[in-house]
Structures are given as structure tokens and as C-alpha cells.
Amino acid sequence: MLDWLSFAVVVSVARAVLLVVVGLGVARVVSQLLVRVLKEKIQAHTLLLAQKAVYYGLLVLFGVGALRELGFNLTVLLGAAGVASVAIGFASQTSASNLISGLFLLFEEPFEVGDIIKIGDTLGEVISVDLLSVKLRTFDNLFVRIPNETLIKSEVTTLTKFPIRRVDLRVGVAYKEDIARVREVLQAVAERNPFCLDEPEPLFIFLGFGDSSIDLQFSVWAKRENFLDVKNTVQEEIKIAFDQQGIEIPFPHRTLYAGSVTEPIPVQLSMSPASSTSSVVERGASD
């Protein structure tokens, strides 16, 4: 009798193990099949979620089957799971918060897999959006895991949402320069650069009178993939164009002013043949 019982238990365990093994295989095959069928039809982000839902859904089904084979009463188990989930919920508030945040992110879709996003100081490519966290690959090839709760609470910038981007360049020119001419030179630089979009047209903003220069903003539009090329080439071309046109890019100036009461400091330049330096500054007789 005991032998028969132990044999029945072994058979049940074997069946349960078989169900789990088959379940793993079926879940893997079906989820991969799903990816193959829907690859061209839906977004990578949605596809990833659908794949995971199908995989874990099938695993749960086969797991439940395996438990039944082992003789567990599922009603009791579900009841126990309900009680346990409350206890686990209290114990794992952070995880639950991340899970709920993940669901919100899922419906809101502020970004998807493959997008470039910026959260705080972290900039990187989204490689997966999961229920608890979002995984990024930064441009220096680091793996960053950001909890979904953080994403919900903080400001997220998606750099690849729209096909074109504006490149804002700050340019300072000397006070003596003719602003209309500077504007013409900048427009010509944008027109010559093949990466700059003709439309939307470049933007020219007079920012104000700075300490040492007249501050201008010159903004050009570019295809998002060309953003860095534009940023580099346009600034280089502006420098070359300004040099060719004799437009001065000033550096900070300091003017010494001794006040209206004090006499100006007398400065005299004289050539010294013996010295290797071309000029010597001599102090005045008052010193």
C-alpha cells in the first residue's frame, strides 16, 4: 500500500515537473512566434510587453496545472494568495508603487524602446520598458536601471519624439559690428550648410547687450540624426565666416577707470633696442 502511494506521488511529481518543463518550452516558442508575426506590425515597445505577457501568462497556466497535479486545492491556494498578497503589499510598497507606475507608463507611452531619453543627468537609449523599471544604455555604454516611480515623478525629455530638432547657438559679436551684416553672414552660413533645414527658417534673436559683446542667438533646424553634425559644423563655419568678413568675436574686456577725482595713470611706450621685448611700460614722474 505504501509502495503504491509513493509510486502515485512520484507519478504526480513527474507529471507536475513535465508540465512545468513543457510550459517553459511552449511559453518560449509561442512568445517567439508572436514576435516573428507581429514584428513589422506593432511598435517594439508594445511587442516587448505582449511577448512578456504571453510568456508569463502561459507559465502561470502551466504552473497552476502542475500544482493541481500535486494535489493542491486551488481555491484554498487562491484564498491564501489573497491574504499573502495583502501582507506582501504592505511589505513591498515600493515595488507595488513601481508596478502601478509601470502600468501608467504603459498607457501614457511617453517613450518607447529605441528612443533617446533624458532623466535628470542621465541621457541614454531605452533598451527595455518593464513593469518595475526602465533600462537605459548611456552613450558611454553603461547600463542604467531607473525605477518606474522615478519616471512618473520626474521630468523626462524624449529627444527622439519628433523628426526634426532646433540647434540653438549663442554668438557674441563686438559692439562696433553692424548687426544687419552679422545677420546676413549667419544666414549665408545656414544656407550653405547642407545639414541645416531650409524650412523652418533659421531664427535670429537679439539677446541683449552683454558685458563684452552684443549677445545673439542663432537657431537652425536639423534632422534629428544630424543634430550633432549641425552643432559642430555650423559653429565652425560661423567662426570661419566671421574671420573672413572681419567680424570680431570679443572676449571679456576690463576697463580700468581711476575715478573723476584721481588723475589718469600716465602710460608711456618706448622702444628698447637692448631688450628682447619690443616695448617697455614706464611709470610716470608722479610715481
Add this chain to the structure above:
Amino acid sequence: MRGVVFMMRLQDDGKTTQLVSVGRDVPAVKWWGDVKLALGETLQKTLGEVGFYVQRQEREWLISRWMETDLCVDRKSTREKNAAKREDVRFVISSADTTLSLSPALADRSVVSRPVVPVTLLPRASGDFYVSTPLWISITSGTRKIKLMDFPTIRPSDTWFGPNTRMGELCYMSRTDAFASLDCLPVQADRVITPVRIINESNESLNVSHIKLAVPHLSVFSDTKMRLWTERAVLVNKGDTSLFEFRVDKTEHLTDACERLSEPRVPLRRNRLTQTWSFLIGSS
């Protein structure tokens, strides 16, 4: 340099067997077609702003191209500097592939043309215009015409065409005179002419400030004068200025003597017409 064709064929010993130049105001020359190259033989061409040569090497094609405007002519180390600006590509082929084909093609994106002088179509009026767009060169190998590469004859400028910066399409920009008469159109070997008919069926004037031509849907033909053409693009404004009906017609210029040189890059599907051409004309 734009609009000028130089054709040159170099042999092993460096001898030039062909040299032809074509300017804007002289008839165009046929530069497309099949060319058989012996081992070590080089075919060199300059078309518009682009120069390139193709050399048959042991089981491979070496293609080198450059922008003529980038080349230095007044410096001592010209050769080294110019070599740096050349883009070389090698294609491994079977030994039987000795034939190379050159053919004209159209841009891989839509081209937005901005008439130099804006045009206004009065209510119930229609107008015929000739718009030219930049030419691309397509190079294929062997009798099966396996595509090696294609590239533009000018450095095209990008532009955005759409109602705002979120919705729209990335296109190439081209300035055009939008001539109403073909006689006014200069012969330009590096441009393809598209006859455009705009029909304004609405009761309001239509200000045509931009014309977006979805050239990937058009074919290239050559006429007896070796000018390059596409089919006619007919655009009908039914009243809503943001929505145009579009169809492709054969024109009277495409006679039986005309030869079809290249197929559309993207075959036009009827159900995509409205969407593709919905912002065809920008009204200002």
C-alpha cells in the same frame, strides 16, 4: 559646374577614349547605359557637382566619388587633400560581371520646390508648370542589374514640409522658376523635368508658395533630345487647400520615341494618394 557633364573613359595605359562636355545651353548628351570594362579599366564621369570613377579590379568594382566643389585647386598638397575628400567603396563580384550600368534616377525623398516668384491660381483656373528636380545616378552591376549604389549630382539641402514641426515630412529643397513654357526651361543635364498641372476647382484663389513633388513615385524618361522627364503630376484642389487629389499622367512630351530609363523607387498605391499628397501645396 552645375549642369555640366564631362565623360571620360580611361584605359589601362591611361589613354582617354572619350571626353565630352555639356553645358546648360547646349544639347544634353547620353551618359547612361551599359558599359563593358576590361580588367584595370576605369570609367570616369563628372555630372553636375559630383565626380566619380568606377574601376574594374580583380573580382571587384572600385567606386570613388567626390563633390567637385570640395576639391582644392590652389594648394601644394592638392592630391592628398583631394584624396581625403573622396569616398571609396569596393564591391566584390563574380568574375563574369564585366558590365556596369549607369542610369538616371530621382531623389529618394520628396522634393519641395519653391517658385522664385510665387504663383497664385485664381478660382476655377488651372496652370501648367515645368518643375525641375535634382538628378541621382544609379550604378548597377552585371546582366542582372544588381544595384551597387546611387547618389545625387548635387549636395541636396534638407527641408521640412508640413503644417508644424510635429507633423510633416522630411524632404529635399529645390528652388525653381516653375516656368509655364518649356522653351524658357534651360537644358540642365543634372536635373529632371516634371510637368505639373495644378487645377484649382475651389471658389477661392490658391497661392502656390511651395510644391512638394513625391518624386520617388515617378519614373524617368529621356526624349530624343536627351532631356530627362518624368510623367506629369496632376494636382486638383477640390476646395480644401490642405487636401489635393493627385494622379500621374503621361504627357504629350512622352512620345513613343521616349525611352523609360528607370522605374519609380516606390510604386504608388492608390489608397495612399490622399495621405501622401495632402500637403502638396503650401499656401501662404
